[in-house]
Amino acid sequence: xxxxxxxxxxxxxxxxxxxxxxxxxxxxxxxxxxxxxxxxxxxxxxxxxxxxxxxxxxxxxxxxxxxxxxxxxxxxxxxxxxxxxxxxxxxxxxxxxxxxxxxxxxxxxxxxxxxxxxxxxxxxxxxxxxxxxxxxxxxxxxxxxxxxxxxxxxxxxxxxxxxxxxxxxxxxxxxxxxxxxxxxxxxxxxxxxxxxxxxxxxxxxxxxxxxxxxxxxxxxxxxxxxxxxxxxxxxxxxxxxxxxxxxxxxxxxxxxxxxxxxxxxxxxxxxxxxxxxxxxxxxxxxxxxxxxxxxxxxxxxxxxxxxxxxxxxxxxxxxxxxxxxxxxxxxxxxxxxxxxxxxxxxxxxxxxxxxxxxxxxxxxxxxxxxxxxxxxxxxxxxxxxxxxxxxxxxxxxxxxxxxxxx
Numbered sequence: 001x002x003x004x005x006x007x008x009x010x011x012x013x014x015x016x017x018x019x020x021x022x023x024x025x026x027x028x029x030x031x032x033x034x035x036x037x038x039x040x041x042x043x044x045x046x047x048x049x050x051x052x053x054x055x056x057x058x059x060x061x062x063x064x065x066x067x068x069x070x071x072x073x074x075x076x077x078x079x080x081x082x083x084x085x086x087x088x089x090x091x092x093x094x095x096x097x098x099x100x101x102x103x104x105x106x107x108x109x110x111x112x113x114x115x116x117x118x119x120x121x122x123x124x125x126x127x128x129x130x131x132x133x134x135x136x137x138x139x140x141x142x143x144x145x146x147x148x149x150x151x152x153x154x155x156x157x158x159x160x161x162x163x164x165x166x167x168x169x170x171x172x173x174x175x176x177x178x179x180x181x182x183x184x185x186x187x188x189x190x191x192x193x194x195x196x197x198x199x200x201x202x203x204x205x206x207x208x209x210x211x212x213x214x215x216x217x218x219x220x221x222x223x224x225x226x227x228x229x230x231x232x233x234x235x236x237x238x239x240x241x242x243x244x245x246x247x248x249x250x251x252x253x254x255x256x257x258x259x260x261x262x263x264x265x266x267x268x269x270x271x272x273x274x275x276x277x278x279x280x281x282x283x284x285x286x287x288x289x290x291x292x293x294x295x296x297x298x299x300x301x302x303x304x305x306x307x308x309x310x311x312x313x314x315x316x317x318x319x320x321x322x323x324x325x326x327x328x329x330x331x332x333x334x335x336x337x338x339x340x341x342x343x344x345x346x347x348x349x350x351x352x353x354x355x356x357x358x359x360x361x362x363x364x365x366x367x368x369x370x371x372x373x374x375x376x377x378x379x380x381x382x383x384x385x386x387x388x389x390x391x392x393x394x395x396x397x398x399x400x401x402x403x404x405x406x
Contacts, residue, residue, distance in 0.1 A: 026159040034079065034340075036400065039115035047116025049053055064123040075122025075395045079113035079339035086156075093364065096170045122393030123346045130390040136316055136379045140212030143205045145198060157223040160265040163188060164223045165213040167261070167308035171254045173210035178203065184247035186278050204378070214313035217364045222261030222307060229264070233302035238293065240287060241303075260306035314375075319383035322376075326384065329368065334388040337396060346393030352383055352385035 006052070039047075051063070055073070059065050063074030073081060088098045089105070094345045102110070111365045147165070155165030164171065179185040187195055198206065241259075246252045249260030259267065273279035274288035275296075291299070323334070326344070331337050334344030344352065358364040359373040376384070 020072050023042030035109060036180075039078075039112070039119070043112045044116050044119055047114075050105075050113050050115055050256040055113065063117045063120050065348055065351070068348075068350050070355050071347055072123040073117040074120035075346075075393055076117055076343055077339055077341070077396055078114045078118035079365055080336075080342045081117055082110055083340060085110045085114065093334065113347060118395075119398075120341070123348075124390060125346055125390045125392055131382075131386050133319055133328050133383050133386070134206045134379055135318075136211055136377070137215065139205075141209070143201060144209045144212050147209070150193075152224070154216055154219065156219075157225060157266075160263060162263060163266045164262050164308065166220055167250075167258045167311055168214055169251070169254060169258075170207070170210045170214035170252075170313045172257050173200075173213055174207050175255075176257075177206045179202075181206075186273070188278075194366055208376075211313065211316070214311045215315045217310040218312060220261075220308050222304060223263040223266075225263045225265065227264040227301050227304050229297040231294075231298040231301060233298040235298060236371060238302060241299070244283065245303075249306045250309050258308060258311070259303045262304055262309035264300045264304040267303060268296050271296040271300065282369045288323035316377060319380075319387040322380060322384050323387050325372070326388075333391045334336045335391075335394045335396070339396075339398065343393060343396070344388040345391035347388060349385045349389035352388055353381055356381045356384065373398075 032072040051059075052061075055063075058067050059073050060067070060070075063072055063076075065072045078404060084093065085102050087093045088095060088102050088106075089110075091099065105113075137268060147155075150157075150162050151165050152162075157164045177198050178189070180191075181198050183195075185191075185194075201209070215221070241249075243258040244251065244253055245259050246256075248259055249262075251258040270279065271288050271291060273365075274281060274284040275291065277285055279285075288296075327334065329336075329338065330343050330344050331341075334347075336343040355364065356373050359366065359369040360376055362370065373381075
C-alpha cells in the first residue's frame, strides 16, 4: 500500500481511549477502561474483506448506506463502532439480524472492521435540498384560525357558554378535541359544529392546535363574558375541587383542566352535564350530583373571577436549538471528538429518525439519550434528523502525545 498511505490510515483509525469510558450500553465490566490499539494497513485490508462479506448488504459499499433505516458507517468513530458491535454480540442491543451476523466474530475481527470503516471518507450530505422545517406553532396557529370565531382571539372567549382555551395543557386540549372526534364527548346544539370542524383535522393537526393554545402566555385574561352570580363560594366548598383543579383553579394534573378565569356559563353548564350524566365521568359525576343550582352558580362565579396563568407546556425548540444541546456530546455540527460517542453529521435521515424514536420508546437504552429523547415530539425528531443528515461529516484524528517525564 505504500508507507504514506499506511500512515494516513493509521492516523484515522487509531483508537486512543485511555481517558474515556464506554457508552451506557457497551458490555464492559464496572470500572473497566479502554486501551489504545493501532490498526496497520494489513488490518484494514482484512477489515475490508470482512465488511464486504458481512456488512455491505445493509451498510453499503465503502460504508455508505443506501438502505432505508440502516446507518452509514464510513468515517464513524472506531471505538464507538467496536463497542456497538460488542453490544450486539452480548444482546445489549436487540437486533436479531445484527446479532446473528456478529455473534461468531472474534474480538480481533471486530477491531479490524471498526478500524476499516473509521478509515473511510464519511458519506457526503444528500445532493437534494434539506426538507423544510415544519414549525408546529405556526402550523397550529394556522389550523386554529377557524376556532377564533367561537373561542375568541388567542383563545379568550367572548361568547357566553363557549370556553376559554388559554392556560390549558397541550395534553388536555388535544385529548378533549380527539374525544369530540371519537364521539366520546356529548354533542348537542351548542357544540354540534365542534365535531364537524375537528373531524377535518388529522391527529397531528389537532396536537399542533393544542400546542398553539397551550403555549400562549401574553395577555392572559379571564373570559370576556359576564358572571351572572355575584355570590362567593366558601373556602370549604372550593376545597373539593382543589385536588384535581389546583389552588386558584390552576390544574396540576394532566387529565384535569385549569378553570381559573373560565366562562361562567360554560362552567355552570358543565356541572349540570356531569350531574345529569350527559357528560359521565367517574370523578366529576358523583361530586356534581351533590350540588344544587345555587352551589353550581357560586362555584362557577368563584373560578370565573380568577386570573388564568400560563400552562407548563413548553414552546418547542427549533432544530438548530436542539442541535446546540446535542452538539455538547456529539461535537460541533454533529462531528464527534469523543471516541465512544457517534458522529451524526451526514448520517441517513431515516436512520437518525429511527434511532431517536427507539430511544424515546425505551427500545434503545442510554441514560443520557433517554432523558433527552423523552420530551421530543415527532416534529422535533424529524427536524433534528434532517439537521444532522445535511451537515458535512468530517473524519476524526486522535493524536497521541507523550506523557511528560517526571
